[in-house]
Amino acid sequence: MTADDDAASEPVSERWSQWREGTDLEEYYSRWRRLQDAGQSPHGEADFIESFHPTSVLDAGCGMGRVAIELAHRAIDVVGVDLDDDLLNFARRSQPSIEWVHANLATMHLGRRFAMVAMPGNVMVFCRPSDRPEIVRTAAAHLEPGGLLVAGFDIERHHDALTLVAYDEHCSSHHFELVERWATWDREPYRGGAYAVSVHRLLNAG
Numbered sequence: 001m002t003a004d005d006d007a008a009s010e011p012v013s014e015r016w017s018q019w020r021e022g023t024d025l026e027e028y029y030s031r032w033r034r035l036q037d038a039g040q041s042p043h044g045e046a047d048f049i050e051s052f053h054p055t056s057v058l059d060a061g062c063g064m065g066r067v068a069i070e071l072a073h074r075a076i077d078v079v080g081v082d083l084d085d086d087l088l089n090f091a092r093r094s095q096p097s098i099e100w101v102h103a104n105l106a107t108m109h110l111g112r113r114f115a116m117v118a119m120p121g122n123v124m125v126f127c128r129p130s131d132r133p134e135i136v137r138t139a140a141a142h143l144e145p146g147g148l149l150v151a152g153f154d155i156e157r158h159h160d161a162l163t164l165v166a167y168d169e170h171c172s173s174h175h176f177e178l179v180e181r182w183a184t185w186d187r188e189p190y191r192g193g194a195y196a197v198s199v200h201r202l203l204n205a206g
């Protein structure tokens with residue numbers, strides 16, 4: 001799998017640029033590594049993903065590789081993709097043995113399929129709103145039949161916010177059916193709150 005050359009200078013989104021402006025990446029990375037090294041890093045997303053026993057996972061919007069690295073520690077075959085090469089450099093530094101791909105999720109062609117595409121960490125909130133349907137399309141194109149798409153994101157209330165109705169529509173347009181929806185990664189029931197973890201399965205027609 002190779003990096004997407006067109007991705008080299010593409011901005012992720014306005015929302016992501018704002019986050020980057022307010023964040024010292026070295027400090028952010030050190031804080032996470034300190035927790036990790038002390039065995040205090042919460043692994044709710046990895047526990048949730050592992051509970052489905054996926055043989056392979058595409059960590060879509062992997063950032064510094066927090067979740068992918070934990071999955072690799074659990075002997076899961078994982079590939080990380082992100083459009084922000086600065087964050088990917090931290091991932092490469094932490095775990096050089098994992099394959100890290102610099103690409104836009106909305107246009108990626110990785111040349112292989114996975115048992116699961118996972119998008120923890122608000123990827124659907126930080127991507128460009130116009131890319132959301134394409135990100136669901138490429139997730140389908142990178143899944144084996146019956147494969148799972150797992151996404152956790154904030155349900156916000158502004159004009160560009162992604163609603164669960166809209167997300168489910170993007171998913172059903174690309175032959176996914178909703179199989180589970182939770183309020184947290186440790187499976188608190190979803191009752192219409194401000195965060196949701198959704199699991200969709202790709203039907204064979206995908």
Ligand SMILES: C[S@@+](CC[C@H](N)C(=O)[O-])C[C@H]1O[C@@H](n2cnc3c(N)ncnc32)[C@H](O)[C@@H]1O
Pocket residue numbers: 012016060061062063064065066067081082083084087103104105106119120121122123126127128131
């Ligand atoms: C809040 S971070 C979460 C990182 C990681 N998933 C985690 O949970 O630690 C959101 C990530 O989504 C990535 N992202 C957003 N839109 C993307 C796109 N179109 N293609 C690739 N990555 C994207 C950003 O670059 C950023 O690294």
